[in-house]
Amino acid sequence: MPDRHREVKPKYTSERNIPGAFEGETVTRRRMMGLSVQAAGLATVAAFTLPALGFAIGPLFSREPFDWQPVGPPSDFPTDTYVVKIVTLVQGIGEAGKSIAYMRKRDPAIDTEPEDQYNKFVALSSRCMHLGCPVRYSAPAERFICPCHGGVYDFRGVPTGGPPVRPLDRFYTRLNPATGLVELGPRYSVNSELHRFSPRDPGEPLDGIGQYLYPKRFSTSVLPNS
Ligand code: FES
Numbered sequence: 001m002p003d004r005h006r007e008v009k010p011k012y013t014s015e016r017n018i019p020g021a022f023e024g025e026t027v028t029r030r031r032m033m034g035l036s037v038q039a040a041g042l043a044t045v046a047a048f049t050l051p052a053l054g055f056a057i058g059p060l061f062s063r064e065p066f067d068w069q070p071v072g073p074p075s076d077f078p079t080d081t082y083v084v085k086i087v088t089l090v091q092g093i094g095e096a097g098k099s100i101a102y103m104r105k106r107d108p109a110i111d112t113e114p115e116d117q118y119n120k121f122v123a124l125s126s127r128c129m130h131l132g133c134p135v136r137y138s139a140p141a142e143r144f145i146c147p148c149h150g151g152v153y154d155f156r157g158v159p160t161g162g163p164p165v166r167p168l169d170r171f172y173t174r175l176n177p178a179t180g181l182v183e184l185g186p187r188y189s190v191n192s193e194l195h196r197f198s199p200r201d202p203g204e205p206l207d208g209i210g211q212y213l214y215p216k217r218f219s220t221s222v223l224p225n226s
Pocket of ligand 1: 129146149150163
């Protein structure tokens with residue numbers, strides 16, 4: 001029910017006996033000034049924060065481009081040890097964008113994860129999954145060793161000692177029928193059962209709740225439709 005005792009304010013400032021009011025004016029000049037100052041303040045804050053925000057979160061939604069990189073003929077790759085191949089991880093920045101991949105031919109006797117067109121050749125990243133130091137393959141021990149904090153990985157890149165939280169990342173590989181060369185694609189991460197996940201950073205586990213605590217980012221490379 002409407003409140004009959006409530007006083008209805010006149011619409012026009014002149015009817016409210018406000019000194020200096022103009023005829024037909026509905027908002028006082030004091031209030032108008034206040035609203036203008038607030039609007040100017042908001043515009044100034046937006047002018048500073050929106051570009052910074054865009055700069056900060058924009059890269060999260062961009063897709064990293066990648067090229068399939070030829071690394072040699074299939075005969076280059078044995079099944080019982082690794083060969084070193086140089087890969088370009090970031091285009092256009094010269095040597096700083098390059099890294100090492102440890103590669104070999106898939107051996108069904110030990111590579112028990114499901115086979116598909118992208119893992120007929122195994123390519124392991126040399127980046128330790130503790131804090132990112134470069135690991136080194138020791139052929140006599142058939143182990144990858146990290147010199148920084150003693151991380152040890154077995155022949156398949158699965159951690160067997162030290163602080164690394166997940167197996168070494170991998171790269172998609174394929175045999176290009178047009179050139180007859182093995183090619184390296186984008187990096188991906190794996191959990192302890194070698195299931196594929198989009199790339200994560202070192203120190204981010206992918207087993208159990210870890211895969212939800214460290215979800216994939218939009219800024220990772222995607223496989224082309226090939
Ligand atoms: S960075 Fe490799 S064990 Fe710490």
